[in-house]
Amino acid sequence: MTFVDGLRSDLGEAGVLTGADAAPYLTGQRGLFTGEALAVVRPASVKETVLVVRACASAGVFIVPQGGNTGMSGGAVPATGADRDSHGLQPQSIVLSMSRMNRIVSVDPDRWTITVEAGATIEAVQQAAAGAGRLFAPDWGARGTATVGGAIATNAGGNNVLRYGTLRDNVLGLEVVLADGQVWDGLRALRKDSSGYDLKQLFVGAEGTLGVVTQAVLRLRPATPHAQSALAAVSGLDSLMPLLELAEARCGGDVTAFELVPDVGLERACKKFSLARPLEARAEFYVLVRLSSTEPVSDRLGAFLDEASDSGWVTDAAVAVTDEHEERLWAIRDELPAMRLWDLHEHGVKLDTAVPIDRFGPYHDEVRRIAAELAPDAFTYGFGHVGDGNVHMYVLPTSDDQVAPFLAVRDELRERIDEATFAFGGTLSAEHGIGQLLRDRIRQQKPAVEWDLMQAVKNALDPQGIMNPHKTLPP
Ligand code: MLT
Ligand code: ZN
Numbered sequence: 001m002t003f004v005d006g007l008r009s010d011l012g013e014a015g016v017l018t019g020a021d022a023a024p025y026l027t028g029q030r031g032l033f034t035g036e037a038l039a040v041v042r043p044a045s046v047k048e049t050v051l052v053v054r055a056c057a058s059a060g061v062f063i064v065p066q067g068g069n070t071g072m073s074g075g076a077v078p079a080t081g082a083d084r085d086s087h088g089l090q091p092q093s094i095v096l097s098m099s100r101m102n103r104i105v106s107v108d109p110d111r112w113t114i115t116v117e118a119g120a121t122i123e124a125v126q127q128a129a130a131g132a133g134r135l136f137a138p139d140w141g142a143r144g145t146a147t148v149g150g151a152i153a154t155n156a157g158g159n160n161v162l163r164y165g166t167l168r169d170n171v172l173g174l175e176v177v178l179a180d181g182q183v184w185d186g187l188r189a190l191r192k193d194s195s196g197y198d199l200k201q202l203f204v205g206a207e208g209t210l211g212v213v214t215q216a217v218l219r220l221r222p223a224t225p226h227a228q229s230a231l232a233a234v235s236g237l238d239s240l241m242p243l244l245e246l247a248e249a250r251c252g253g254d255v256t257a258f259e260l261v262p263d264v265g266l267e268r269a270c271k272k273f274s275l276a277r278p279l280e281a282r283a284e285f286y287v288l289v290r291l292s293s294t295e296p297v298s299d300r301l302g303a304f305l306d307e308a309s310d311s312g313w314v315t316d317a318a319v320a321v322t323d324e325h326e327e328r329l330w331a332i333r334d335e336l337p338a339m340r341l342w343d344l345h346e347h348g349v350k351l352d353t354a355v356p357i358d359r360f361g362p363y364h365d366e367v368r369r370i371a372a373e374l375a376p377d378a379f380t381y382g383f384g385h386v387g388d389g390n391v392h393m394y395v396l397p398t399s400d401d402q403v404a405p406f407l408a409v410r411d412e413l414r415e416r417i418d419e420a421t422f423a424f425g426g427t428l429s430a431e432h433g434i435g436q437l438l439r440d441r442i443r444q445q446k447p448a449v450e451w452d453l454m455q456a457v458k459n460a461l462d463p464q465g466i467m468n469p470h471k472t473l474p475p
Contacts, residue, residue: 003059004039007094010051014100015042025095028077029070030339031346033436035078036091037064044100046175046183046214052096053212054181062093062466063179065208067119067150070142072352073435075207076150079470080436096212098149104128105215112220113172113189118149118213125218134220137164141334149213155205157431159257159290159333162387164221166431167204173217174200179210179462189217202457207433208468210461224256224292228301229326231261232308232317233283237361239313240287244357244387246311247289250304254297257290258387259333265383268342269335278329281316287386288333336383338394347403348378348396349414353421354430357389363424364391370416371395374409377402390430414441421445434472443474 001009008016017025017040027034038061043049056063066076074080078093085092102119109132116125122136123143129136138151140158150156152174157166164170173188186200203210234240240260247255263284270277279286289304291297301319308314320326338345355363364382371380375395382393395413397406418441421428428438428445443451455473458465 003055003061007039007041007052007055010055011041011043011048015044015048016040017042022095025066025069025097026077028072028074030072033074033077033080035064035080035093036084037078037093037095038091040095040097042097042100046101046177049096049101049177049212049214050181050183052094053177053179056094056466057180057464060092060464060466062469063096063208063212064093064468065096065098065149065153065212067098067147067153068121068142068145069150070146071150071154071435072350072432073154073429073437075154075433075435075468075471098147098212098214101214102147107132107134108189109134109220111189113217114220115187115215115217116148117215118147118152120148122146122148122151129220130223132220133223135223136170136218137221138167138170141337148216148218152204152213152216153207154431154433157385157388157390159259159385161385161390161431162258163253163256168201170219171200171204171216172219174203174213175215176203176211176213179464179467183214184211187215187217202461205433207435207472209458209472210467212467222294224294226294226296227256227290227292227326228297228320229257229288229290229329230301230305230317230319231278231286231288231329232305232314233279233281233286235283235313235315237285237364240360240386241358242311243287243308243313246308246313247304250307251291251297251300254291254293254300255289255387256292257288258385259288260383260386260391261286261288261333261336262381262383264381265336265341266332269332269340272341273331273335275328275332275335278332279316279318283315288329337392338381338396342379342381342394342396344397344400344403345394347406347410348394349410349417351393351417351421351428352390352430352432353393353417353426353428354388354390355421355424355426357387359424359426360386360389360391363420363426364393366420366424367393367395367417370420371413374413374416375406378406385430388430389426418444436471439471439474
């Protein structure tokens with residue numbers, strides 16, 4: 001019996017996919033990475049996950065955990081070109097899809113927690129929490145497909161990090177199948193626990209290189225029935241940080257999101273997806289601010305915008321007056337990723353960088369300067385989480401005949417931008433993980449001793465090196 005047949009006899013037909021059925025799991029969302037695998041294996045329980053991990057450990061087969069496959073860094077598909085056995089004969093990985101383990105196990109409003117399997121989508125968790133009068137705060141455009149397991153693996157961020165933190169700040173406990181098949185039951189619901197190393201945090205952001213997360217206890221927050229957003233035209237990037245400070249000062253802890261929207265993106269998203277342009281006034285940049293609270297927020301939002309306008313930081317604003325209007329503003333925001341808007345996005349340089357927030361303006365200028373120097377015909381485009389210093393910037397060719405000259409300078413462009421990011425004290429990976437995309441570029445970001453410590457953790461938890469190899473840790 002082959003290895004795959006053995007898995008099939010243990011998990012049944014629905015548990016093992018091969019051929020055309022497996023193909024969608026082998027290419028990452030942006031189409032940048034396609035890998036090979038012996039099979040896509042879909043356990044339906046922690047018991048079956050253990051069985052698969054044990055089988056892989058004894059056969060020396062690599063395990064590539066996968067959630068909704070919405071990742072941006074190629075962390076959840078087998079590594080390109082590095083996943084064949086030592087004779088180069090056959091793929092050596094399985095994709096371990098958590099898609100069948102998607103149950104909401106329990107909602108516990110009195111504890112302010114929800115316990116879910118790793119394959120539950122972010123949206124399903126949000127809805128279950130809302131049903132119990134609570135809020136699960138992490139949120140981003142791919143909410144309907146992205147899963148809790150994938151979000152934990154990348155320490156995902158999204159639009160509400162400013163107020164509620166990244167996934168790291170929203171995980172209280174985990175259940176993990178370790179590389180040798182042991183199950184670590186760390187499903188605790190404690191807000192405070194100083195009893196030694198915080199092991200759950202090792203698995204957050206580890207991109208499946210240390211073990212397979214099968215369940216999580218997530219933190220819930222008070223529901224915020226009163227929410228209002230405004231899209232404000234800003235007088236320039238210099239206005240953004242004073243504006244954020246003003247918003248925090250006038251609106252207390254109720255500033256939930258503070259997102260940069262460039263006019264080129266706004267215009268393109270409205271045209272492409274037939275959305276109404278929310279305000280007539282034109283500016284190079286807008287900021288999408290959202291307040292949410294247990295109490296009405298519109299007076300404070302209005303007062304903040306008036307003061308911002310008096311200070312000259314805001315030149316015009318569209319304030320959402322109905323829920324529908326609010327949804328329309330956020331629908332535009334969800335469409336801003338380059339792969340939604342620009343045909344040639346796959347050729348571009350795409351950044352998930354963050355810098356200390358007081359340095360965002362000069363950093364943005366520096367990226368543009370480097371792009372203008374090396375690729376003067378290319379188009380530079382940035383949007384997103386400016387309140388966290390994490391703007392997704394892209395440098396893209398704009399027509400087919402620009403692709404070849406752009407590709408000729410792309411590596412140098414990346415290198416120069418990476419160097420600038422480090423010089424600004426930034427990170428190449430704010431919320432999308434390292435995966436395959438950044439693995440060769442990330443080393444300079446941290447001192448050698450830090451990578452050595454991470455490698456020591458990896459060696460301790462996965463001595464055989466079967467958990468998602470060729471990802472995350474620099475070669
Ligand atoms: C976003 O903020 O919309 C996502 O991180 C997606 C992206 O960066 O393209
Ligand atoms: Zn983002």
